Amino acid sequence: MVMIDQAGIIVLVNAQTERMFDYDRQVLIGQPVEILVPERFRQHHRSFRAGYFGDPAPRPMGVGRDLAGCRADGSEFPIEIGLNPIATEAGTMVLASIIDITERRRAQQRLEDALLEKTVLLNEVHHRVKNNLQVITSLLNLQADFAADPRLRAILAESCGRVKAMALTHQLLYERKDFSRLDLGDYLERLVQSIRTSYRASGDRIGLRLQSPATDVQLDLERAIPCGLLINELVTNSYKHAFTAERHGEIVIEISEDADTLICLSVSDDGIGLPPEADLAQSSSLGLQLVQLFVEQLHGALSVERESGTRFSIRFPKRFAAKEIP
Incomplete structure (x- = not known):
């Protein structure tokens, strides 16, 4: 702690300041406070001091700037300073609380x-x-x-x-x-390009399109891989089974958000559709078994619509609860 008068002269020093700056208080008292300021900042400090006395109020010094103190041997160290005006019989003085923030x-x-x-x-x-x-x-x-x-x-x-x-x-x-995260729309766009390339022989007959919202949907790493694998399985399944050799059609991937808690994905096609008797839970298809597995990994829910083709819809939370993190 240091107290100075309106002329910038040190009038009071405590023991902590003596140790911090390696000065004896008898040396400091009566000196301009700039003795504790690195030489390159002293002129600016005088201007700052004059401005402060024009409008004295409790506040930190040098907000947003790095402040440094200067020890007796000329070495510098980082500090924080809080300023408080004190009314005395000799006029307004300033009490400066100085903290060494080296550690x-x-x-x-x-x-x-x-x-x-x-x-x-x-x-x-x-x-x-x-x-x-x-x-x-x-x-x-x-x-x-x-x-x-x-x-x-x-x-x-x-x-x-x-x-x-x-x-x-x-x-x-x-x-x-x-x-920590990636943009789901960007990820699926790149994935769609990769799948489209793999099935380029069907490219003239079967379109593959991604519909994503204008705003980014962020996905954490724990969900990114099962989400990508899930979409890969569903789109691959549509390419393989939804369209006969001569049938034309389209596969659409949609991304949306439900409030701030859920991510909604769907993969739909206008192909021949799943047979009415097909039971996904009992399917022997590896692809559909993997779909169920990836939905579970996402802690999500899967629904299937079988009209005018097939539509798989998945809803899963944006974030895992702490106890659910794998």
């Missing part, structure tokens, strides 16, 4: 260094995972090229699509440098 700055720097290290590590992890998944995709494609059995080729192609959906998640996280 706070060091702790902040350690946190920033740790955050940077974590960011670099996560960046490297996503990069490596993305590359490894791309290697797996290449191996699956290579195996499919050498497979004589058409059914085996189809199975390998479907597996390749699933791996691509996972790899795309890591690709977007790596590109955006934000490892």
Whole structure:
């Protein structure tokens, strides 16, 4: 604590200030307060001091700026200062409460260094995972090229699509440098492009379209992969089963939000539709079993409409409750 008069002369110093600045109080009393200010800031400080006495009021000093104190040996250290005017018989004086924030700055720097290290590590992890998944995709494609059995080729192609959906998640996280969330519309747009490329032979007959809201729908990492795999399964299923060899049609993916709590996804087609007797819960199809699994991972609800084609609708919460985090 330091008290100064209107001329900027130090009239009172406590023991803490002596230790902080490494001065004896008898040396400081009677000196301009600028003795405690780094030399390059002293002229500005005089102007600030004059302005403060023109409108004295309790307030912090230098809001938004880094303040520094100057010790007896000329070394500098970061400080925070609170100013309070005091009415005395000798006129208005200012009581300055000074806090040494060196340890706070060091702790902040350690946190920033740790955050940077974590960011670099996560960046490297996503990069490596993305590359490894791309290697797996290449191996699956290579195996499919050498497979004589058409059914085996189809199975390998479907597996390749699933791996691509996972790899795309890591690709977007790596590109955006934000490892906590991604834009669902952007993610599904890229996924749609990948699926469309995989089924380019059907491209002239079957359209694939994404409808997303104007505002971004953010998805956390825990949901991104099962969500992408879910859409991949449903769209792939439509390509494979909804349209006969000569039938033309369209597959539509829609994204919407229900208030601030739910994300709504739907995949619809105008194909031949599911048979009325088809029971999704008892289906032996791997694809439909995976759909049920991914909906469960999202803690969501699935509904199916079978009129004028097929429409799968999924609603799931935007955020996991703490006890639900896998």
